[in-house]
Amino acid sequence: MIVFYSEEHRLQSGRSELNDGQLVPCYEKPARADIVRNRLDAIGFGSVRAPEPHGLTPLERVHDVGYLAFLQNAWGEWVQEHGDWDALPLNWVAPGMHRRVVPRSIDGRLGYYSFDAGTPITAGTWRAATSAADSALSGADRIRAGDRSAFALCRPPGHHAGKAFYGGYCFLNNAAIAAQSLRDGGAARVAVLDVDYHHGNGTQEILWERGDALFVSLHADPVDEFPYFSGHADETGAGAGEGANLNLPLPWGTDWAAYAETLDVAARRIRAFAPDVLVVSLGADTYGGDPISRFRLLSEDFLRMGAAIAGIGLPTLFVMEGGYAVDDLGVNVANVLTGFED
Numbered sequence: 492m493i494v495f496y497s498e499e500h501r502l503q504s505g506r507s508e509l510n511d512g513q514l515v516p517c518y519e520k521p522a523r524a525d526i527v528r529n530r531l532d533a534i535g536f537g538s539v540r541a542p543e544p545h546g547l548t549p550l551e552r553v554h555d556v557g558y559l560a561f562l563q564n565a566w567g568e569w570v571q572e573h574g575d576w577d578a579l580p581l582n583w584v585a586p587g588m589h590r591r592v593v594p595r596s597i598d599g600r601l602g603y604y605s606f607d608a609g610t611p612i613t614a615g616t617w618r619a620a621t622s623a624a625d626s627a628l629s630g631a632d633r634i635r636a637g638d639r640s641a642f643a644l645c646r647p648p649g650h651h652a653g654k655a656f657y658g659g660y661c662f663l664n665n666a667a668i669a670a671q672s673l674r675d676g677g678a679a680r681v682a683v684l685d686v687d688y689h690h691g692n693g694t695q696e697i698l699w700e701r702g703d704a705l706f707v708s709l710h711a712d713p714v715d716e717f718p719y720f721s722g723h724a725d726e727t728g729a730g731a732g733e734g735a736n737l738n739l740p741l742p743w744g745t746d747w748a749a750y751a752e753t754l755d756v757a758a759r760r761i762r763a764f765a766p767d768v769l770v771v772s773l774g775a776d777t778y779g780g781d782p783i784s785r786f787r788l789l790s791e792d793f794l795r796m797g798a799a800i801a802g803i804g805l806p807t808l809f810v811m812e813g814g815y816a817v818d819d820l821g822v823n824v825a826n827v828l829t830g831f832e833d
């Protein structure tokens with residue numbers, strides 16, 4: 492399997508995020524991609540390539556142009572206003588307030604285009620995020636060329652980013668961008684399977700009214716877990732997309748036995764949809780050792796996860812999402828990929 496990886500991921504290296512009432516070092520950090528890359532090298536997995544630049548056009552197929560312009564310019568505006576320190580939003584709209592008027596000030600627009608205080612914008616955010624999207628797009632190109640699978644080692648991740656918002660460590664929705672590129676390249680139907688611990692609220696929002704794209708997600712129940720306001724089982728899509736969104740929330744403490752049964756439900760739904768291609772949002776934060784998550788998967792369970800995904804029987808593009816147990820992340824991610832191939 493070909494792996495796409497860009498060194499430019501390093502340009503996203505935030506100082507801190509708000510967690511448990513404190514500003515703490517960012518969990519989403521360059522060491523995450525390094526450990527995965529190193530593990531793949533150590534086991535001689537596939538061939539690692541730099542992605543091809545794909546420009547703005549495929550990003551504009553998924554994201555709002557005003558949002559893309561904001562992301563591209565936010566750091567420059569912020570640094571002029573406040574100096575060289577990570578940009579974090581201060582406040583958000585609540586019911587009864589109004590978001591008709593896009594704020595002029597950079598602080599106002601950070602709040603306008605985001606949903607959390609865990610996702611700093613830095614000098615290199617735009618370049619890192621576009622390099623991750625390019626990895627996903629290059630992976631999609633391989634699938635279109637006939638490969639059975641590809642892995643986009645994206646960093647920063649993408650599944651929390653919507654058409655016009657960032658958050659949850661995500662700026663550009665790499666999986667949705669790849670799925671759209673596959674559709675534009677001739678696939679009639681695509682499915683996105685999201686196995687990250689957190690609900691992929693951005694992917695759901697992007698695909699919400701789409702009948703040509705199925706979104707299936709296994710994640711911690713939003714009654715307990717971030718992002719809290721998305722991911723319930725009764726969210727099934729709208730319009731042409733009604734019925735093409737399947738959320739499978741699971742309780743804190745979920746282990747492989749319960750996870751495997753639910754993954755089987757997901758697999759059956761995907762097969763029934765009969766897509767031409769599968770995009771997997773691959774987060775390994777379901778691991779028992781993850782510092783911010785509360786599922787209990789073991790490293791060997793990720794081999795089984797890969798085998799179960801292979802059993803769906805579709806050309807498959809894996810797109811890296813979360814996973815914060817840095818010491819074990821390489822093994823866990825490599826296990827999914829080797830479990831898929833074996």
Ligand code: SP5
Pocket residue numbers: 510511609648649650651659660661687689717774776782783784812813814
């Ligand atoms: C891509 C992805 O996995 N994004 C996840 C973003 C989660 N951000 C909020 C994390 C809050 C964690 N708080 C738990 C603290 C345990 N003491």
Ligand code: ZN
Pocket residue numbers: 687688689774776812813814
């Ligand atoms: Zn996650």
